[in-house]
Amino acid sequence: MAESKPTISFHDFTSCEGCQLQVLNCEDELLDILGAVDIVEFREAIDDKADSYDVAFIEGAFTRESDRKRLETIRSKAGIVVALGACACTGGLNVLKNFRGLEKSMKTVYGDSADWYETSQALPVEAAIKVDYKVHGCPIPRQEFLEVVTSLLAGRTPRIPDHPVCVECKLRENECLYHKSQYCMGPLARAGCDAWCPSYGGRCYACRGLISDPNNQAAFDVLEEFGLTIDDVLTEFRLFNGVYDVSQPPTEARVEKQ
Amino acid sequence: MLPQILPKDKLADFARFLMGEYRLAAPVAKGHQFAFEFIETPEDVGRIRMDYDITILPPKKFLHPMYEELLRFGGRDPATGEAPIQAEPTVILGAHPYDLHAIATTDAAMRAEPADPYYATKRDATLLIGINIRGYVNDEQFMADMRTTEPPEGGWDLFMTDLGDRYYVEVGSDAGSKLHQAAGMFTQAAGDDHKAKQAFDNEKASNLPKRLPYDTRYLPELMSESYDSLLWDAVARRCFSCGTCTNVCPTCYCFDVQDKLNLDAASGVRRRQWDSCQLHTFAEVAGGENFREHRSSRLRHRMFRKGKFIYEQTGKPGCVGCGRCSVHCVADISILEAYQQIADEAAVSAMEIAAAREESQ
Amino acid sequence: MSQATQQPAEAVSPYLPRAAKIVEAKDFTEQEKYFRFEFEDGQGIEYLPGQFMEVSVFGIGEAPISICSSGGKRDDLEMCIRSAGDVTNALHELNVGDTVGLRGPMGNGLDMDAMEGMDLLFVAGGLGLAPCRSFILTALENREKFGRVTILYGSRTPKDLLYAYDLDAWRDRDDCEFLVTVDRGDDDWTGNTGVITTLFRKIDRPDAANTAAFIIGPPVMFKFTVLEALAMGLRKNNIYCSLERRMKCGLGKCGHCQIRNVYVCQDGPIFSYAEVMRLREGI
Numbered sequence: 001m002a003e004s005k006p007t008i009s010f011h012d013f014t015s016c017e018g019c020q021l022q023v024l025n026c027e028d029e030l031l032d033i034l035g036a037v038d039i040v041e042f043r044e045a046i047d048d049k050a051d052s053y054d055v056a057f058i059e060g061a062f063t064r065e066s067d068r069k070r071l072e073t074i075r076s077k078a079g080i081v082v083a084l085g086a087c088a089c090t091g092g093l094n095v096l097k098n099f100r101g102l103e104k105s106m107k108t109v110y111g112d113s114a115d116w117y118e119t120s121q122a123l124p125v126e127a128a129i130k131v132d133y134k135v136h137g138c139p140i141p142r143q144e145f146l147e148v149v150t151s152l153l154a155g156r157t158p159r160i161p162d163h164p165v166c167v168e169c170k171l172r173e174n175e176c177l178y179h180k181s182q183y184c185m186g187p188l189a190r191a192g193c194d195a196w197c198p199s200y201g202g203r204c205y206a207c208r209g210l211i212s213d214p215n216n217q218a219a220f221d222v223l224e225e226f227g228l229t230i231d232d233v234l235t236e237f238r239l240f241n242g243v244y245d246v247s248q249p250p251t252e253a254r255v256e257k258q
Numbered sequence: 259m260l261p262q263i264l265p266k267d268k269l270a271d272f273a274r275f276l277m278g279e280y281r282l283a284a285p286v287a288k289g290h291q292f293a294f295e296f297i298e299t300p301e302d303v304g305r306i307r308m309d310y311d312i313t314i315l316p317p318k319k320f321l322h323p324m325y326e327e328l329l330r331f332g333g334r335d336p337a338t339g340e341a342p343i344q345a346e347p348t349v350i351l352g353a354h355p356y357d358l359h360a361i362a363t364t365d366a367a368m369r370a371e372p373a374d375p376y377y378a379t380k381r382d383a384t385l386l387i388g389i390n391i392r393g394y395v396n397d398e399q400f401m402a403d404m405r406t407t408e409p410p411e412g413g414w415d416l417f418m419t420d421l422g423d424r425y426y427v428e429v430g431s432d433a434g435s436k437l438h439q440a441a442g443m444f445t446q447a448a449g450d451d452h453k454a455k456q457a458f459d460n461e462k463a464s465n466l467p468k469r470l471p472y473d474t475r476y477l478p479e480l481m482s483e484s485y486d487s488l489l490w491d492a493v494a495r496r497c498f499s500c501g502t503c504t505n506v507c508p509t510c511y512c513f514d515v516q517d518k519l520n521l522d523a524a525s526g527v528r529r530r531q532w533d534s535c536q537l538h539t540f541a542e543v544a545g546g547e548n549f550r551e552h553r554s555s556r557l558r559h560r561m562f563r564k565g566k567f568i569y570e571q572t573g574k575p576g577c578v579g580c581g582r583c584s585v586h587c588v589a590d591i592s593i594l595e596a597y598q599q600i601a602d603e604a605a606v607s608a609m610e611i612a613a614a615r616e617e618s619q
Numbered sequence: 620m621s622q623a624t625q626q627p628a629e630a631v632s633p634y635l636p637r638a639a640k641i642v643e644a645k646d647f648t649e650q651e652k653y654f655r656f657e658f659e660d661g662q663g664i665e666y667l668p669g670q671f672m673e674v675s676v677f678g679i680g681e682a683p684i685s686i687c688s689s690g691g692k693r694d695d696l697e698m699c700i701r702s703a704g705d706v707t708n709a710l711h712e713l714n715v716g717d718t719v720g721l722r723g724p725m726g727n728g729l730d731m732d733a734m735e736g737m738d739l740l741f742v743a744g745g746l747g748l749a750p751c752r753s754f755i756l757t758a759l760e761n762r763e764k765f766g767r768v769t770i771l772y773g774s775r776t777p778k779d780l781l782y783a784y785d786l787d788a789w790r791d792r793d794d795c796e797f798l799v800t801v802d803r804g805d806d807d808w809t810g811n812t813g814v815i816t817t818l819f820r821k822i823d824r825p826d827a828a829n830t831a832a833f834i835i836g837p838p839v840m841f842k843f844t845v846l847e848a849l850a851m852g853l854r855k856n857n858i859y860c861s862l863e864r865r866m867k868c869g870l871g872k873c874g875h876c877q878i879r880n881v882y883v884c885q886d887g888p889i890f891s892y893a894e895v896m897r898l899r900e901g902i
């Protein structure tokens with residue numbers, strides 16, 4: 001990627017385009033970035049014209065079978081594929097439509113996920129093609145987008161946190177929502193947003209997905225003690241992480257001993 | 259260096275005096291809780307809450323900032339690196355005795371050879387003005403057991419006790435002595451003041467009962483005995499490995515080091531940031547091996563650091579009993595409870611040994 | 620004690636690396652590359668075998684790497700680096716004339732003078748040969764100080780063998796015994812095959828009470844090999860290994876390399892088996 005200016009492209013699937021807005025919001029930084037890269041494609045919805053891209057950013061969920069072809073084309077032309085935003089990383093809010101009603105037991109959540117998806121399901125981009133890096137969030141934090149771009153230009157792995165939002169929340173010295181008798185997905189959600197929501201009084205819905213070793217047992221215990229039913233908890237989980245086991249398969253190494 | 263008196267209505271003036279020469283950090287309200295913050299303008303002096311119960315983060319955030327630049331570079335060439343180490347003269351006003359102890363602990367850890375010049379430079383440029391406590395402010399504190407209810411031997415400059423209409427101010431260092439003289443608002447404490455302080459101390463002592471069933475001299479040894487206990491696995495089932503307990507702990511100082519790139523993708527800074535042994539990546543190495551893969555081993559490591567290792571390394575308490583870790587833990591994991599439980603276990607094993615001996619006789 | 624009024628003299632950062640030029644570079648295998656560095660400031664370096672350096676590439680990060688050249692005071696130093704991640708991959712792209720940043724030497728290392736008169740047994744598995752080589756070369760350079768010297772080296776396949784020129788030199792020497800084995804041979808391989816412990820059957824029984832062993836390799840290899848050494852009667856205090864942990868500062872501060880109350884970057888990486896046993900989480 002070092003010789004000539006690296007080429008990057010942006011592609012749009014089912015989303016609100018909020019994440020591309022975040023990219024455009026990086027006004028000043030974007031000028032610097034434009035000095036270092038060539039943007040060969042931006043939001044060309046129908047046919048992807050350029051021959052190849054060093055880095056392809058894909059935004060939006062994979063919701064129609066007809067998208068598969070286009071995703072595969074992008075993959076074949078791209079050196080590095082980056083999923084941009086919750087929709088692309090986990091299916092995002094779109095996944096909600098996958099659920100007809102809320103199953104009563106935990107088992108269904110962690111059981112075979114195939115049951116959930118029928119027609120017109122919303123899936124992460126990863127369900128169709130291999131994704132190299134993910135910029136999580138709904139919308140994505142600008143800083144993280146810039147971190148990914150500069151890292152890829154420098155030839156290193158982008159530093160994307162894999163620890164809970166609570167870390168950043170405590171660094172911002174927020175009063176914990178649990179102390180205010182509200183619940184919060186922070187202990188399971190992936191940091192990197194600088195604890196956006198709790199810092200402004202809202203609770204975290206884990207729009208940045210879950211960390212790779214969430215303690216689900218603890219989550220159910222603690223939330224239950226907090227007076228929440230399994231259904232409540234599932235609703236929390238599903239808002240952004242309905243496809244949890246598709247997008248973040250628990251790895252062998254991190255299965256708890258007990 | 260005799261004790262001094264500062265009339266309460268002079269506190270604001272004193273704070274403003276300090277702001278003339280130093281950056282001033284002091285406790286202020288944060289929602290229903292409290293936080294140390296820099297007091298930026300003279301009007302903000304009114305926000306200072308010397309009567310705070312406990313802050314969310316301890317004052318370590320000024321001495322060992324959550325993000326701290328170690329060096330900057332212009333590109334890959336190592337010749338472009340430079341590392342300016344600076345500190346602004348700072349006063350931390352209103353640190354409780356347990357936090358003064360915690361600073362003494364971090365002083366010992368960070369100044370141990372090879373000393374950390376970033377910390378040392380900041381610390382050398384910082385004056386500490388403590389404020390006394392009246393008792394416990396939550397169920398998770400056990401400062402009496404950790405012997406941190408009074409300020410430590412040294413390392414602080416002034417220490418104030420609220421006597422209602424005035425502060426009784428003990429002087430801990432030459433710098434502290436110079437400071438109160440320069441402020442010109444202090445008078446020497448007299449007979450009544452000493453008596454009132456004595457009465458304060460008596461009441462304080464009665465408000466701070468011990469909460470552990472053993473003398474904490476034995477804590478390191480009890481910890482050793484508990485190494486193989488199932489307690490750690492049991493407690494870890496509820497643990498999110500979220501790192502809150504270490505971030506809020508005044509004696510935790512672990513950090514990660516990362517290079518932050520500028521937009522040219524070449525120049526940037528190498529900086530450190532608070533890290534936590536509770537996070538699953540903390541002991542993971544390239545290739546994926548993780549030396550503390552299980553939550554329980556991470557939790558045990560923290561408990562051992564606090565109850566044993568830091569003490570063995572620095573000779574100072576690794577836990578000052580402030581209770582922050584437990585109060586802020588979403589899963590209600592209590593270090594006080596854990597320290598109580600290991601005593602029960604040790605007692606059981608002692609009984610078992612005694613019983614086994616009797617049988618064999 | 621606070622001294623807020625005094626402006627302290629500007630401190631020197633222990634994080635600032637010294638610039639070092641690559642004066643020699645060789646690909647050993649697809650994954651392992653050998654480098655020899657010289658410091659740009661001409662000041663040279665003094666270190667003990669077993670010590671390591673933090674190797675720095677600005678913008679990417681740092682990685683702890685063992686010094687593999689013989690100990691002492693010298694102008695240059697050598698390393699063998701496996702590409703395992705960001706920093707090590709970036710290092711693999713460098714060649715003669717490029718510069719890197721080096722901090723160190725770090726860690727305890729081991730002064731081999733303390734072993735004068737003893738027999739030495741070196742057992743290296745895979746990349747463990749890198750730190751082990753520093754001990755071996757130091758011993759061979761001071762050959763008269765030691766009794767018998769035995770070197771055992773195990774590698775996965777013949778293609779993975781490191782330091783081919785050293786291996787030839789050791790094989791040719793008649794003042795040391797050198798045996799090598801591979802887990803899996805190939806068509807050209809005529810030497811030993813099998814795990815490294817099989818080599819113990821092929822050497823003469825050592826004078827156990829008077830032998831120091833250096834067992835350096837992956838944890839699994841260490842576990843099995845230490846059994847062989849103990850079975851031969853070696854003392855726990857005379858068996859040494861090098862522990863690997865995640866490292867960030869190398870200064871005993873960041874906490875990453877901690878095993879219970881020990882900082883591997885300061886108190887290690889070289890530990891006796893007696894110490895490792897006490898640590899419990901060591902291997």
Ligand SMILES: Cc1cc2nc3c(=O)[nH]c(=O)nc-3n(C[C@H](O)[C@H](O)[C@H](O)COP(=O)(O)OP(=O)(O)OC[C@H]3O[C@@H](n4cnc5c(N)ncnc54)[C@H](O)[C@@H]3O)c2cc1C
Nearest residue numbers: 543544681682683684685700701704705706707864865866
């Ligand atoms: C005392 C010691 C001696 C070593 N000697 C050698 C050697 O001679 N040759 C060699 O090839 N390798 C050696 N290693 C391993 C080498 O340090 C790691 O492979 C390297 O740090 C990986 O860094 P990375 O940035 O390429 O990988 P990444 O996976 O990108 O790692 C990111 C960061 O995590 C930390 N880290 C990851 N893995 C390790 C690790 N195994 N040890 C310490 N920190 C780690 C580092 O700070 C690293 O920069 C040694 C490790 C230690 C502790």
Ligand code: SF4
Nearest residue numbers: 015018085086087138
């Ligand atoms: S992730 Fe959120 S902001 Fe981004 S496109 Fe999807 S819905 Fe919109």
Ligand code: SF4
Nearest residue numbers: 166169176177184186
């Ligand atoms: S508010 Fe949420 S994110 Fe913040 S500490 Fe509490 S649980 Fe964690």
Ligand code: SF4
Nearest residue numbers: 193197204205206207
């Ligand atoms: S706090 Fe939670 S919901 Fe809010 S931006 Fe961060 S991850 Fe998303």
Ligand code: SF4
Nearest residue numbers: 497498500501503587
């Ligand atoms: S704060 Fe509680 S849940 Fe979080 S890591 Fe610490 S003990 Fe575990």
Ligand code: SF4
Nearest residue numbers: 507577578580581583
């Ligand atoms: S371990 Fe908990 S109680 Fe002890 S000093 Fe740290 S935060 Fe306070």
Ligand code: FES
Nearest residue numbers: 868869872873884
């Ligand atoms: S590497 Fe930081 S303490 Fe050892």
